[in-house]
Amino acid sequence: MKNEWPLWxxxxxxxxxxxxxxxxxxHAPDEEMAIKNARDVYTRRNEGVSIWAVRSADVVxxxxxxxxxxxxxxxxxxxxxxxxxxxxxxxxxx
Amino acid sequence: xxxxxxxTGVKAVxxxxxxxxxxxxxxxxxxxxVKIEPxxxxxxxxxxxxxxxxxxxxxxxxxxxxxxxxxxxRAPTLKRKAILMAKVQDEGGHGLYLYSAAETLGVSRDQMVxxxxxxxxxxSSIFNYPTLTWADIGTIGWLVDGxxxxxxxxxxxxxxxxxxxxxxxxxxxxxxxxRQGYDIVMTLARGNDEQRAMAQDSLNRWWxxxxxxxxxxxxxxxxxxxxxxxxxxxxxxxxxxQRFVDQTVPQADYLELTIPDPDLKWNAERGHxxxxxxxxxxxxxxxxxxxxxxxxxxxxxxxxxxxxxxxREAAIAHAQKRATRDAAIAA
Numbered sequence: 001m002k003n004e005w006p007l008w009x010x011x012x013x014x015x016x017x018x019x020x021x022x023x024x025x026x027h028a029p030d031e032e033m034a035i036k037n038a039r040d041v042y043t044r045r046n047e048g049v050s051i052w053a054v055r056s057a058d059v060v061x062x063x064x065x066x067x068x069x070x071x072x073x074x075x076x077x078x079x080x081x082x083x084x085x086x087x088x089x090x091x092x093x094x
Numbered sequence: 095x096x097x098x099x100x101x102t103g104v105k106a107v108x109x110x111x112x113x114x115x116x117x118x119x120x121x122x123x124x125x126x127x128v129k130i131e132p133x134x135x136x137x138x139x140x141x142x143x144x145x146x147x148x149x150x151x152x153x154x155x156x157x158x159x160x161x162x163x164x165x166x167x168r169a170p171t172l173k174r175k176a177i178l179m180a181k182v183q184d185e186g187g188h189g190l191y192l193y194s195a196a197e198t199l200g201v202s203r204d205q206m207v208x209x210x211x212x213x214x215x216x217x218s219s220i221f222n223y224p225t226l227t228w229a230d231i232g233t234i235g236w237l238v239d240g241x242x243x244x245x246x247x248x249x250x251x252x253x254x255x256x257x258x259x260x261x262x263x264x265x266x267x268x269x270x271x272x273r274q275g276y277d278i279v280m281t282l283a284r285g286n287d288e289q290r291a292m293a294q295d296s297l298n299r300w301w302x303x304x305x306x307x308x309x310x311x312x313x314x315x316x317x318x319x320x321x322x323x324x325x326x327x328x329x330x331x332x333x334x335x336q337r338f339v340d341q342t343v344p345q346a347d348y349l350e351l352t353i354p355d356p357d358l359k360w361n362a363e364r365g366h367x368x369x370x371x372x373x374x375x376x377x378x379x380x381x382x383x384x385x386x387x388x389x390x391x392x393x394x395x396x397x398x399x400x401x402x403x404x405x406r407e408a409a410i411a412h413a414q415k416r417a418t419r420d421a422a423i424a425a
Contacts, residue, residue, distance in 0.1 A: 003406075003407065003410050004202060004203060004204050005406065005409070005410065007197070024190075024191055024194055024260075024263070025194045025197075026190060026194070027203060029406075029409035029410045029412070029413040030409075030412070030413035030416065030417075033409065033413075041187050041190055044180075044183070044184075044187070045267075061133075063133070064131060064133055064134045
């Protein structure tokens with residue numbers, strides 16, 4: 001039991017979608033098989049029109065323990081949302 | 095319930111006071127329905143239990159391809175053949191989603207397969223029964239997938255993120271499985287005398303093993319209590335089994351098929367069906383390895399793995415050769 005096929009993360013963009021979504025992972029020996037296997041396993045029900053396969057080892061993720069320092073600062077910056085600025089009703093196209 | 099009687103390695107469920115600070119924080123997140131994700135701290139027993147539960151669930155999907163695969167070459171029409179192939183493909187896919195979820199907990203695919211082949215890991219008892227007639231394909235979809243759905247829907251809310259998400263995907267695909275099964279049984283039940291008899295015979299053989307899928311009553315099981323505390327077991331075995339009976343009896347009545355239980359009776363006071371005693375000896379024998387098909391199933395799985403080794407090795411050798419060649423060209 002050695003020489004396991006590497007693990008890949010699969011992303012699919014749907015017909016109407018704007019971005020690829022992560023749908024799952026699979027093992028494949030190389031890029032071509034990764035795409036073929038992804039098509040076989042993750043697109044049986046018209047889930048999408050485009051497949052990205054990325055070696056799992058190449059995915060860099062933020063550490064769960066860093067959630068606070070990374071994402072908390074944005075909570076207080078609500079002026080980044082348009083709704084922070086009420087506009088007079090008479091003024092159009094803003 | 096595809097994973098039956100999962101051993102948590104625990105002798106007693108810890109009260110909050112007996113837990114370490116990390117365990118208390120972890121338990122608080124479980125109570126708050128915050129999903130646990132890979133790479134986050136978790137008690138070793140939680141990790142080990144999940145590996146057992148998820149991998150046994152995955153093994154069940156893969157072994158489950160065998161009794162149904164048995165009838166692909168003998169489906170009565172091209173349409174039924176294509177549909178059965180699609181279902182069996184789905185089961186392979188379900189195995190993949192579950193193995194992937196288990197792998198996030200630090201166990202390798204090879205290790206899980208080795209544990210299955212060595213008999214250390216189990217799979218659901220139901221797949222140790224033979225498919226003797228075409229009607230069995232219908233009954234399996236109707237009862238076995240029906241029972242699976244019963245268990246899998248609550249698991250979509252379980253505490254471990256990757257497992258819960260795998261369940262969501264599986265549930266979406268599982269409904270077609272149950273409906274194609276009932277469709278087959280319905281066709282037979284509305285057919286000629288021979289077809290009706292085939293459907294009834296199939297129900298007679300699969301009813302009790304389907305009830306056993308939910309596992310023994312877990313009132314005294316410390317493992318069930320621990321799994322419930324960790325939210326990796328959402329409803330009790332008896333609870334699920336009762337719901338299954340309540341929902342399935344009317345489905346059989348509609349087809350005028352008789353469920354092989356003389357003690358089956360609607361209990362207006364309880365608001366549920368009363369049903370007869372289950373032979374737990376049969377269940378334990380099957381789990382131990384003495385069901386009708388245990389040895390056949392393992393032989394088939396081991397043989398598929400060993401006979402396919404050259405394909406896996408060739409694919410890796412080819413990939414490595416190409417990578418070396420590409421590197422040489424680039425240099």
